Amino acid sequence: MRYRNPSLSTAERVADLLGLMSIEEKIGQLIQLFGWKTFHKNGGGVSLSDFFQEEVKRYGVGSLYGTLRADPWTEVTLETGMSPREGAEAVNLIQKYAVEHSRLGIPILFGEECSHGHMAIGATVFPVPLSIGSTWNPALYERMCRAVAVETRSQGGAVTYSPVLDIVRDPRWGRTEENFSEDPFLVGEMAVAAVRGMQGDRLDRKDSIGVTLKHFVGYGASEGGRNGAPVHMGLRELHEIDLLPFRRGVEAGAVSIMTAYNEIDSTPCTSNQYLLRDVLRRDWGFNGFVITDCGAINMLERGHNVAANGEDAAAMALRAGVDMEMSGVMFRGHLFKALNRGLITQEEIDASVVSILTVKFRLGLFDDPYVNPEQAEMLIGAAEHKEIARKVAAEGSVLLKNDKRLLPLARDGRRIAVIGPNADLIYNQLGDYTSPQPREKVVTVLDGIRAKLADSEGDVLYAPGCRVKDVSEEGFDQAVACAAEADITVLVLGGSSARDFGEGTIDLRTGASLVTDRTASDMDCGEGIDRADLHLSGVQLKLAQAIHKLGKPLVVVYINGRPIIEPWVDEHADAILEAWYPGQEGGHAIADLLFGDANPSGKLPISIPRHAGQLPLVYNNKRTRGRYLETDMKPRYPFGYGMSYTEFKYEHLRIQPIDLTDDVIAKASVDVMNAGEVEGAEVVQLYISDLVSSVTRPEQELKGFKKIVLQPGESTTVTFTLSAEHLQLLDASMQPVVEEGEFLVRIGSSSDCYLEDSLFVRKS
Known part of the structure; x- marks a missing residue:
């Protein structure tokens, strides 16, 4: 069994294992069952459920969701739940049974919720993502993500279903708190910080977990801020705004993507081949695996009504590019039948299995699938993690x-x-x-x-x-x-x-x-x-x-x-x-x-x-946004706004050179002084406005920010480098271009308080 040889490449090990697997074992890898249903807590320990043991022997269990999750949905309470040490011991027991009682000994991938801390008893509860977005401090968020990874992996969780990269259009949406911002650039910066913080330098380290970027895509742009409602947007807006943070996260190395519940232009995201195959894999080169949100394939049959039955729904999702189903209900019940009916092919199943097994090998699960309960007891809820939580709450x-x-x-x-x-x-x-x-x-x-x-x-x-x-x-x-x-x-x-x-x-x-x-x-x-x-x-x-x-x-x-x-x-x-x-x-x-x-x-x-x-009211609205009889379109508090106990003065905005040709870059600088009497931190924000363009553009767009700390009377020069990426748009052919013309460069303390000057682009 060459796949057990750690000296071989991941690709060689995956290929060897795939060749040994039955179709039942392959489908088993595409299914993620509810982890809290795999065991019972009794007395001083846990016992495995009959259901779990049968699944291991029949298919092998590929993945478990929320094994350590505790909340009213799982019905796990402080009294019935497990301490950090007990949780690690339970995960070891589950893993050991799967490895030793399945034919090929394929380890389980444990997926956990970690939106603002591991959703397990004893774990540190950090501020919600909306607070994290308010810090404008990706470095601090990266530190927080490292703490979350340490706590989660120490108990056996290997993949997290975070960060949420949805762009908020209408804050009446109940999930607004789970998101960072209404702005794609800010969300993209947080996406990169999350991948760096959680995945670290190597996925097989005991303090790293795989990141799942969600919800792919457009989930925050639903009708009226209603959860899962249809999304109406064109391709340009989809690419320039909603897809941008996901692309940044994929470029940073995220190993997983979760599909969104919603439809876009009448196509559900869970069956959208353009998004999952053309954009994600072909254009971006994503080589991880795609997982559904819980119940999303069910919605193809009952909700979106684009599938006549369960077999059609399961086949539709797999063909579109879904690799794993959270809950496993539709894949477990219908995928084998869909294969026999010719709705899907063996090659399509194999491709999904390869994506999942590759991540499992990268996580080191085949070589060291167990965790140290003593480490879990020591690391989870550590004092240094509480201090990070306090700092994020203050800055947020x-x-x-x-x-x-x-x-x-x-x-x-x-x-x-x-x-x-x-x-x-x-x-x-x-x-x-x-x-x-x-x-x-x-x-x-x-x-x-x-x-x-x-x-x-x-x-x-x-x-x-x-x-x-x-x-x-x-x-x-x-x-x-x-x-x-x-x-x-x-x-x-x-x-x-x-x-x-x-x-x-x-x-x-x-x-x-x-x-x-x-x-x-x-x-x-x-x-x-x-x-x-x-x-x-x-x-x-x-x-x-x-x-x-x-x-x-x-x-x-x-x-x-x-x-x-x-x-x-x-x-x-x-x-x-x-x-x-x-x-x-x-x-x-x-x-x-x-x-x-x-x-x-x-x-x-x-x-x-x-x-x-x-509503919807965002700072980067188009210029032709119209008006109401009763009110204008100005917010009560604008994007980027926030007061301090000190005062910051901005002076001497300068751009060099002001005329750009071809690939020449420019530097935009401003002097910032703490004119108050106490130390303070300021977020210096860079906005770009394209004055005349071949397609309509937002009034302004955030293109950079830096958080600085100044003592009373201290001043510093903040400089941004302006490249093509800051100035480009998608033209009529959906190609990124920088057009000739005048751009306004704005640097200041918010989206409506800034210094500005012109920058010109001329073709040589």
Whole structure:
């Protein structure tokens, strides 16, 4: 069995193994079963399920999904779930059985959810991707991804279903929190950082995991922000915007792609040969494997209705370029029959098997399929990972307003009232795709402020006031009385993506968490939770208005998964901090910002509208965007915007040379000075505007950014190199070209605050 010889090349080992496999074993490699159904926890250990053992003997199990996943869907709780060490031991047991009881001993590929941390009990919960996008700091995100890879691989997870590279067009979409931005360049930078951080230098290292780029493609551009709804866009927009981050991720070396649920121009992504074969494999040279999202092939038969039955649906997906099915229902039930009917060929199955086996060999699973439970126990939830989570939460929070420099708050003995439904509920600040958490692990805003003032004479009062969605005002009187006793109020409002973890609400009189049934859920965001508007849910606005009547300073902290449109809050709050879902260390990070131990440096990766009727509203709209009778198309807070406790001044934009011919590159430089009194970090942003073009172009496009740190009075020169890639477009023939003419180069602190000058391209 030459495939067991590590001295041979991966291609030689794959070819040898493929030649030994039966058709049943090949199809088994294309199926990913639900991992949490493969074992039972009993007493001090685990036992393998009869179903899993039969599958191993019959087909061999190619891949398992979410073996370590814990949440209400899997019905794995803190009580029934496994510790980091137990999880590693369980994965070893499952792997050992598969290797020793299948005919060829092919190891299992364990795929896990890691959108903002491994979705397993004990793993570090980092801020959601929307917060990560707000950092504008790919290097920091790469560090975070390295920590996620270490924690996941130490338990046996070898592939992650992240990062999410969808471009957000309409933030009413419940999955907005899972995405980085409305801008393809920023998302592309994060894609590269994710691949570098998670896959590392070598996939076969015990601290590396394979990356799956998802959802391929256009998933964030659905009708009305409704999950999985049709997408209407032309090829130029598809390539220049939605496909761009995926191409960057593929170029960086990502080993897997996940198809999206949606259709584009009436063709479902899961059966789209143009996307999966022509673009992905032929044009980009992708050599990994393609996996579906859960249930996506089912939708070809029942949903999209482009397949008459299960056999047609399974064959359609495989022919289009799908290699593996998450859940395995359609491939397991129909692929063999489709082969016998001649709907697919042996060669098509073999090609998919080769793609999957190649990744397994690259991951080192054939040579060392097991993990060290002691390492898992030591690495998962490590202190250094918590520090990264805290830093990401701080840099990912955006200061939207700070009238009369109310922030940072002084530790001068004043009484602070911490009020609001998101002030002290742990799951409300963690976001979707989160595992169950012990209370002591998560630092809420109330926890963070109390810890910050523990050694001062200041007093911290607390009242929840209301719930996120519920319309009850029974907590108003206590909240107002609490604020009346204080000198300043920190009002923590927003949304919730918390699934039913058994602590879905709070006692409005005591602030205690309550065990509830599903009907009491406060969830108004997350997968499948799309909204018709972006106002605060429930009676949160009324609570803010009641407290504002006291006439005392009011700081609003938003904890949420999508932008909030509340003009009253924008006008009447003295300070507004947008923290998104900041993860387990969010309370510490927010307290650091409120009291000046950290200086806000987050910038909006998404435009915040004035009115939901403006949607879709993105900064890189076309010039012919039109207008409404009731409102213009300007956002309340523009893309790239974010305040600091210091002031940055931009001067002396210069471009050399200003005339470009052929392949000559230019340098665009600007001087930036910290004109304030404290150290601060600034995101210097580069935008390009093509003034006259053969096809219509966006008003402006982000083409570069750099995050710099300056001491008070310090200045530096920031320089961007402008090449053809910054100036090109896809012409009428869909070819990338740089056309003659004038371009505006803009460098500044946001998409609407910049210095600008002209650059000319002339053909020699």
